[in-house]
Amino acid sequence: MTTTQDFDNDFENKWCPGCGNFGILDSMKKSFSNLGLAPKDVLLISGIGQAAKTPHFLKCNMFHTLHGRALAVATGAKIANHDLTIVVNSGDGDCYGEGGNHFMNAIRRNIDITLLVHNNQVYGLTQGQASPTSKMGFVTKVQKHGVIAEPFNPLTIALNLGAGFVARGFSNNREHTRQLIEDGIKHKGFSLIDIVQPCPTYNKISTHGWYKQRVEDLYENNYVPDDLENALAMAQEWDEKIPIGVYYQKEGPTFTDRIKKLTEGTLIDKKYDAAKLDGYLSVS
């Protein structure tokens, strides 16, 4: 058995007080230990941003990659060794902006990894510019007359692309987020958990209190996530209420299941056999 303390890493954290990332970090540790995973069993892969720094604050295997590229790196890591438990930490800018193409294609592949998007609707690390999920009209130093594009809705896109696990969490509901992460890891296939979070420094609109008034727990309501229409309807909600929980779940073959030679073991475990080349290299 492992405990959350097993995942503690003594690394200086410079997130602002009140940042939603603290809650997500805590939920991650709890879900890993609840699942009986040890630090050696977990691989965290992240892009770039405040959210993407998360792996440094846990003890486990990790690869902190490039802005937008975490899902591509994670896909390669999973193909090479599909026994790995891979969790990706990304931000709304990292995943839906710079990495948007990888986001869509990871869903298409149904690669079995768990994606946590720390969605604060703003670029935290680069000091407060709008992100793809910022609301129309959101004012920043750069968007001084407000954002003039419609926000990107990750949940409707994921649902429309056929994602098999689409969920939304709220960073400050730590127990709830822990449950989501556990369910996401247990889900065989790609899992999207978009976790809305406050950014006390750069997002004065969706604050802790703002979310608290709106979130509705689907677990508590015993919602059964098997209706795509329902899920799509919920995914449109935001201003009045924000359902949190698993919107939709459906298992199917994952990407590595579809690669025939990987059904008999991992790529990394296969044996090098130079003799097989003889037929190709012999001159006669």
Place this chain on the structure above:
Amino acid sequence: MIKLKNDIVVIIGGEAGQGIQTVGDLLATVCWKMGLYITVVNDFESRIRGGHSFVQLRISDQPNSAPSDKVHILAALNSKTVELHKGDLSEGGLVLVDGEESTAAGVTAIPFSKIAREVGGKIMTNTVVAGAIMGLLGTPFDIFEELLVKKFGKKSPEILDNNITAAKRGFESIGENSFKNGFTWEKKIPLGLLLTGNKAVALGAVAGDCRFSAFYPMSPGTGIMNALVALTDDFPLVVEQVEDEIAAVNMILGAAYSGVRSMTATSGGGFSLMVEGLGLAGITETPILIVNAQRPGPATGLPTRTGQPDLQFTIHASQDEFPRFVFAPGTPAEAFDLTVKSLHLADKYQVPVVLLTDQYLTDSLFTLDRPLKVPDSIDRFIITDEDLDNPESYERYAFTESGVSPRVLPCNGNALCVASGNEHTPDGHLNEDADNRKRMMDKRNAKLPAMQKEMSAPSGYFEDSDILLVGWGSTQGAIREAVDLLRERGQEVGCLNFTDMWPFPVEHSQRLLGRTKRFIMVEQNSSSQLGLLIREQTGLSFDGTVLKYDGRPFFPIEIVEETLAIIG
């Protein structure tokens, strides 16, 4: 050097989509089986149908790997071919056209498509043409028949029979039209395979235990991926077409981090998109292989043409500095060996490697003059908990004298694999401390002296001469042949052909170039990128340049003429 005794050039031209390549492949295979050396250069536009395209087949009893400027047999499947290539015909050269009656002097009409229709359909035209050319060359028919059985035997007996009839009818169609430059065919066992550069890279990849490849199609890099895909059924190899080149490079980074040898292949535009990933491999010390099959640029440039425009770009690509290897094979045999070596060195030094090929080398078909050798075993340079006194305190980027830190794989024991593209402390966690930054840069750069020792000297040919032609990569064959031609004309000329480009082989270059009186750069770019590199790295300056950057490969004679103009 034994002079090329027989040196016959055949051009088959027509519209893209007429199956010209098939004719070239059939002829090449027959010649190869007879122990002859061939170079087959495909010249096609980036269109599936329409547009002029041709195959040049150079057949000789000695190794050759350059296209030739003179043509002995011109098989024209459209009139444009005659227009375009007639001027290149040598003494006694023949033009074959599809038809009943010759329309001009020196033009032989053979009803290729009529014969084809009679024996089974227009699709047989290629086989008829191949038969006619072999008839002219005096090829033993049974060798051709054997090949057809191998190629079509698995299809229906009808298809096979039709092809054999088509071949025979083509073979006999040349009648009295005997060809002055015909061969005396003696069957010899070939010394090496008949291989395109892209197939050589693919075979080198599996020989070097590459297990994962992600790519996005871009000519001429696509050919390498096609060749790699063809091997996936027999080897522990997964090849996947992905959303873009950025995904490709980052996926192979992930797979390499996880522990399998990984590569991608692209051309300049795709390589540009991969550059940030190349830097990630540099700072995270993750071994990856990128093949940049060069074509002229910038931007889309000339998609189906050749060039050597990316040497300086490739050795410098990415912001800031980190060690990397760059290799540029000159022949398919070198492409095979250097792919194996690249995968090995990437692991050994935990660095990215770029293999620079070009459209000429990747798409052309060559007879190798030696067998290819597979490594006996693969050393992965990976440790596990058992190799560590205290796995819990393992550090991925521990400072070492060599700069190479012992590497573990993720989730492979209690030693954790912590990697970061941010500057990091030895434990892999990000850090902006000034002292640590300097030490980490120095640690990575500490690999360079040993990496440089891995670099081979450029291969030489009459390298003691007073005048040396100096080139790199796929121009090797053309330059060597130019040396032969210049020596025939009484010029004391030799050459050096670089394959190991970076870390630059400084000492080898100083030794080999320092003792010659003059050296002339022969390159397929507009600024003499290797010449500039040599000057920067050794202080030695070139005395002239022969540069071709029109997208076409060098003809040896072009090098000869320009060299003569320089040396007087």
